[in-house]
Amino acid sequence: MSEGSNPAILEVDNLARHFPVRGFLNRQVGSLRALDNVSFAVEPGEILGIVGESGCGKSTLGKTLMGIHEPSEGEVRMMGERIASPGQKRAARIRARLQYVYQDPGASLDPRWTLRRSLHEPLIIHTDWPREKREEKVREIVKAVGLPVEHLDLYPHEISGGQQRRVGLARILVLGPELVIFDEPTSGLDVSVQATVLRLFRDLKSEFDLTYLFISHDLAVVQSICDRVIVMYLGRIVEIGRTAEVFASPRHPYTQALLSAAPRIGGPRVTENFSLQGEPPDPSNVPSGCRFRTRCPHALPDCAEVDPKLEYEDSHGVACLHWRELKA
Amino acid sequence: MNSLLDIQALSLGFRTEKGIAKVLDRIDLSVRPGEIVGLVGESGCGKSTLARAILGTLPEGQTEINSGHIRLDGVDMLRGNKEAEHLRGRVVTFVPQDPFASFNPLFRIGTQIQDLMRFKAPRDGSGRFGRSRKADEASAIAMLDAVQLPQPKAILNKYPHQLSGGQRQRVMIAMALLPQPRMIIADEPTTALDVTVQAQILGLLRRLAVERGVSVLFTTHDLGAAWEICDRIVVMYAGQTAEIAPREQFFADPRHPYTRMLLESLPSPGRDPVGIPGGVPSPLKAPDGCRFHPRCPRATEICHESRPALMTGADGHAIACHHPWLAKAEAAHV
Numbered sequence A: 001m002s003e004g005s006n007p008a009i010l011e012v013d014n015l016a017r018h019f020p021v022r023g024f025l026n027r028q029v030g031s032l033r034a035l036d037n038v039s040f041a042v043e044p045g046e047i048l049g050i051v052g053e054s055g056c057g058k059s060t061l062g063k064t065l066m067g068i069h070e071p072s073e074g075e076v077r078m079m080g081e082r083i084a085s086p087g088q089k090r091a092a093r094i095r096a097r098l099q100y101v102y103q104d105p106g107a108s109l110d111p112r113w114t115l116r117r118s119l120h121e122p123l124i125i126h127t128d129w130p131r132e133k134r135e136e137k138v139r140e141i142v143k144a145v146g147l148p149v150e151h152l153d154l155y156p157h158e159i160s161g162g163q164q165r166r167v168g169l170a171r172i173l174v175l176g177p178e179l180v181i182f183d184e185p186t187s188g189l190d191v192s193v194q195a196t197v198l199r200l201f202r203d204l205k206s207e208f209d210l211t212y213l214f215i216s217h218d219l220a221v222v223q224s225i226c227d228r229v230i231v232m233y234l235g236r237i238v239e240i241g242r243t244a245e246v247f248a249s250p251r252h253p254y255t256q257a258l259l260s261a262a263p264r265i266g267g268p269r270v271t272e273n274f275s276l277q278g279e280p281p282d283p284s285n286v287p288s289g290c291r292f293r294t295r296c297p298h299a300l301p302d303c304a305e306v307d308p309k310l311e312y313e314d315s316h317g318v319a320c321l322h323w324r325e326l327k328a
Numbered sequence B: 001m002n003s004l005l006d007i008q009a010l011s012l013g014f015r016t017e018k019g020i021a022k023v024l025d026r027i028d029l030s031v032r033p034g035e036i037v038g039l040v041g042e043s044g045c046g047k048s049t050l051a052r053a054i055l056g057t058l059p060e061g062q063t064e065i066n067s068g069h070i071r072l073d074g075v076d077m078l079r080g081n082k083e084a085e086h087l088r089g090r091v092v093t094f095v096p097q098d099p100f101a102s103f104n105p106l107f108r109i110g111t112q113i114q115d116l117m118r119f120k121a122p123r124d125g126s127g128r129f130g131r132s133r134k135a136d137e138a139s140a141i142a143m144l145d146a147v148q149l150p151q152p153k154a155i156l157n158k159y160p161h162q163l164s165g166g167q168r169q170r171v172m173i174a175m176a177l178l179p180q181p182r183m184i185i186a187d188e189p190t191t192a193l194d195v196t197v198q199a200q201i202l203g204l205l206r207r208l209a210v211e212r213g214v215s216v217l218f219t220t221h222d223l224g225a226a227w228e229i230c231d232r233i234v235v236m237y238a239g240q241t242a243e244i245a246p247r248e249q250f251f252a253d254p255r256h257p258y259t260r261m262l263l264e265s266l267p268s269p270g271r272d273p274v275g276i277p278g279g280v281p282s283p284l285k286a287p288d289g290c291r292f293h294p295r296c297p298r299a300t301e302i303c304h305e306s307r308p309a310l311m312t313g314a315d316g317h318a319i320a321c322h323h324p325w326l327a328k329a330e331a332a333h334v
Helices: A058-066 A092-097 A115-126 A131-144 A149-153 A161-173 A191-208 A219-225 A243-248 A253-261 A323-327 B047-055 B082-087 B109-119 B133-146 B152-156 B165-177 B195-212 B223-229 B247-252 B257-264 B301-305 B328-333
Strands: A010-022 A028-042 A047-051 A073-078 A081-084 A098-101 A179-183 A211-215 A228-233 A236-242 A311-313 A316-318 B005-016 B019-031 B036-040 B063-072 B092-095 B183-187 B215-220 B232-237 B240-246
Touching: A010 A058, A028 A058, A028 A073, A028 A236, A047 A058, A047 A219, A058 A098, A058 A179, A058 A211, A092 A098, A092 A115, A098 A161, A115 A131, A115 A149, A115 A161, A131 A149, A131 A161, A131 A191, A161 A191, A191 A219, A191 B257, A219 A243, A228 A243, A228 A253, A236 A243, A236 A253, A253 B195, B005 B047, B019 B036, B019 B047, B019 B063, B019 B240, B036 B047, B036 B223, B047 B063, B047 B092, B047 B183, B047 B215, B092 B165, B109 B133, B109 B152, B109 B165, B133 B152, B133 B165, B165 B183, B165 B195, B183 B195, B195 B215, B195 B223, B215 B223, B223 B247, B232 B247, B232 B257, B240 B247, B240 B257
Parallel strands: A047 A211, A047 A228, A098 A179, A179 A211, B036 B215, B036 B232, B092 B183, B183 B215
Antiparallel strands: A010 A028, A010 A073, A073 A081, A228 A236, A236 A316, A311 A316, B005 B019, B005 B063, B232 B240
16 A cells, blocks of 8 residues: 555555365365455545455455454554454454444344433443433434434334434444444445435534445445445455546456446446456356456466556556556 | 237235235336336335236235236236236246246256246147157257356256356346247346346347347336336336336436436436435325325425326327426426
8 A cells, every 4th residue: 555644544454364165074175265465554534435246255354354254364453553363352442443334234223122222232331431421422323313312212113214224323323433334335225215325424424533444336336425446356456546536447457347337327338348258256266366367358378377466556556467558 | 009018007906904005006008019118116116016917926815906907918917817827928928036036946957947848938849749858958058058158058957056146047037038928027137136247137138139029028226227228218106107208318308306306316426316305105005196296396286186197298208297397408497
């Protein structure tokens, strides 16, 4: 990562996560390299998008950062402090500063608890505040996510799905996290709902000074909300850069294919000249050299031998041996 | 007009414990031969119910048909008689949203395709036992080839769980095409797929439809996918038809307030998506008049009282609204 002027809130260094593949008698017969050699840094206050097809390791990345998975190699630093490395146990203090939002945050509410109890719970665990102080904080957050305070005495089934989502977000925000990881927060939503949800995310970000890591497969959403974007393919970062730049002039052939696949209303039909064939290979048996070469329209013999490193130019990184020639 | 599918003033509801859910309210729709029609709407707008009504696979005991008819190739599909039974799976076939749920996990793909051919596919060489197995297999392989599946012979010997999502959807399309139908109903066929696979599947569906002259009724909530594949787009809201327009006109000049807000909700760079306040009304207590009026910024008294009729203009652009956006110039001011 290029050395920026402001310190990174989160630094990821050579992170890898491998899952064992077990065969007969539970013997390990191979390993699924869900995440391999991933390095990047998150700057404070930005929205960093992570895109890629299913199985590219973007959720594994989110969960490894969060501490749900333990890294197999490499380390994660938050404000310079190491928070994840092989064999390290995470302190509760760090867990409060880093929060993870699942696809439907409302589903994390206990149906037998009032919303008040659900919202107090994280504060009881992480702080020793008296009841009044907790209540004050809960009320403040509930107002911020746009819910009436009277709702605190209701149970999850008494409010609508959209309101449950807001309560789920409030539950994450009461601890005052610095970095929030969203995992596919808009998939399965109708566009009209999606627009309101995105606006809520943006409002909360400016109100609470948050930094977002936004994992999504929806390119249009990422383009509209993210400052920078990481494109992943089979456990590797293939491209990283400013969103506007990556979308306007993608350098990696995979990014180019991914962007050309998204239908553009008003544009020509992409299906008529879409070139990429097939689907990503099995991550337990990745191709040698560049992992994209089996589907790459520009693959050359040396792509099978050399594993391309992430190369930066103008803080726009790409992992392709031949991107300069392709650009020309 | 010689349309293949003709739906007129179709209203139907489901009996539930809490009363009758009026899911479709006077739907008008026609599909011409060889045309790809997109049925667009948010979840709960009744598009899947409409698709199932056309196939005649609504739950019998709970469905209450109030008015209207569905004619496919001149045959009434609503009153489940023998003729409708004969069309289903032959003249009209179905591509589901989740292909995994539609395969039997215990049988090989080849077996399932053969079963389909035995019952639904037309037989050319009719001996005493119909076509031989070999000929069946040959045509199955030819069809898998047509949907661009590599090594079709190997696919026939695989179980459904051994295929990827994109491959399963291709097999589904192949199976839908085998009986040589005149119409395919594709219910959100690409929702579960990645964009690169979606582009492949949409391209395939469109090419096959054009080559074989098959009509496609394509339900989706993804306006981008609708733009990609359709000739004509039908927008539904809460069981009512809101707008019907040819593809270019639909996206360039939407006239129904709902359509307009839907298009403005799409995320795009340099503009905040707007969203539509409120939620889709429950079909159990649907609002009177135009069902969009509680969320509509242009609603007036008349919208509460009477339901706007679907009016077709000279350009084939039909709108059901009392206060449509008329010209593009007006939009620039507001």
